[in-house]
Amino acid sequence: MADLSQRLPENAEGPFFVDTTCIDCDTCRQIAPATFGETGDYSFVKLQPESPDELRAACRALVACPTGSIGAADKSGIPAAVRQFPFPLAPRLSYCGFNSRKSFGGNSYFLEHPGGNWLIDSPRFVEHLARRFEEKGGIRYIFLTHRDDVADAAKYAERFQAERIIHRLELSAQPDAERVLDGFEPVELAPGFLAVPTPGHTRGHCVLLAEGGFLFSGDHIWWSRNRGRLTASRDVCWYSWREQVASVRRLESYSFEWVLPGHGARAHFPPGEMARQLSRLVEAVAA
Ligand code: SF4
Structure with a gap:
């Protein structure tokens, strides 16, 4: 306190x-x-x-x-x-709250889906959240964008017998993860859920593109309230800025309405406007 x-x-x-x-x-x-x-x-x-x-x-x-x-x-x-957490952001989508010090206060999200619910990055383990997840049908998948934001994923995985998904190059943060992604090509994890490798912030960083227009962007891109646009930061790029710029460009192949980051603010636009915002970001990072 x-x-x-x-x-x-x-x-x-x-x-x-x-x-x-x-x-x-x-x-x-x-x-x-x-x-x-x-x-x-x-x-x-x-x-x-x-x-x-x-x-x-x-x-x-x-x-x-x-x-x-x-x-x-x-x-x-x-x-x-x-009691307001997980806090609803859109139908089926909530922000978990209870941010963890282990992930420097990173945001995590809960997405309900008939094929099994998803936790994207992890909050602190608290009984209140675990019970709320239970009431909503539990957790089938835990997608971990990168090594910094795993927080208490192992505890949630144990509680719900969930499958943790992380790239091999981030595995040191979650060595006993159930599913390990390799290489740098997109991988369909389940119908409507695509993991897209986005090296830059870290070498094995991945984003999750989920049906409904949700891009869970980890620490790859986020909305800057000060600049009023999408942004990525060289200051917090731990692996390669050159690769990060290429990874931002890679997102132009996809359509989405939401950017849901670990750190930084969220963004929600119709797909056309989001594409325009992404183009602005590509220009800015290339410069
Ligand atoms: S910036 Fe983060 S650590 Fe500081 S008071 Fe706000 S929530 Fe807490």
Whole structure:
């Protein structure tokens, strides 16, 4: 839990605060942008929540924060915020919340499907989420985009007897994964689900293209709120920027409406507009 004695001086006066343990993962700013701002090194409460919607969002951010860095004087809204996860984003698609410190606060997603439900990257293992997944029919597949965002995937796999899928070049993070992808050609994992290798951020990074227009993009591309466009970053490219640029170009072969990243903001556009946004990104990274 956040420590009032470590409260950051930038916080606006009032019940919510961020303490010095913040790792600047951006999760709270994605969930409650009206409440949380950024100094460049960490988040802080820029405005205390006023409306009921803002209050609920701030409580969800508190629950999702991977480091327990958000505090609230009044905790009465927290049980209801816990119950809101997994948080619906679209029919069949939810954001799991409960981001894990092990993945530097990476986002994870739950996709319901008649052929078996999917977990994409992993949240913290918490009993509340496991029970909610159970109520929705369990987890059949756990797609791991790359080594950094596996978090508690092994625990969810054990609980649900799920099949973890990861590229061989990322296997050090999940050595006992049930299904290992090889090479750099797209692989159909199940009808309507395509793994597309996108080396760059890491060597074996893959994205998942799922029916319904969902691109689970891991740390390959994401939406930048500051730039107002899709982006990829050389600063967090651990393997090869040249390969990452080629991998971004590779996505132009596919049609999708959603970009659902591990880190960074989500994007949702009709397919034509998403294709235009992707072309802008290709131009930007090539430059
Ligand atoms: S979610 Fe927590 S760790 Fe992440 S930026 Fe906000 S306060 Fe910091």
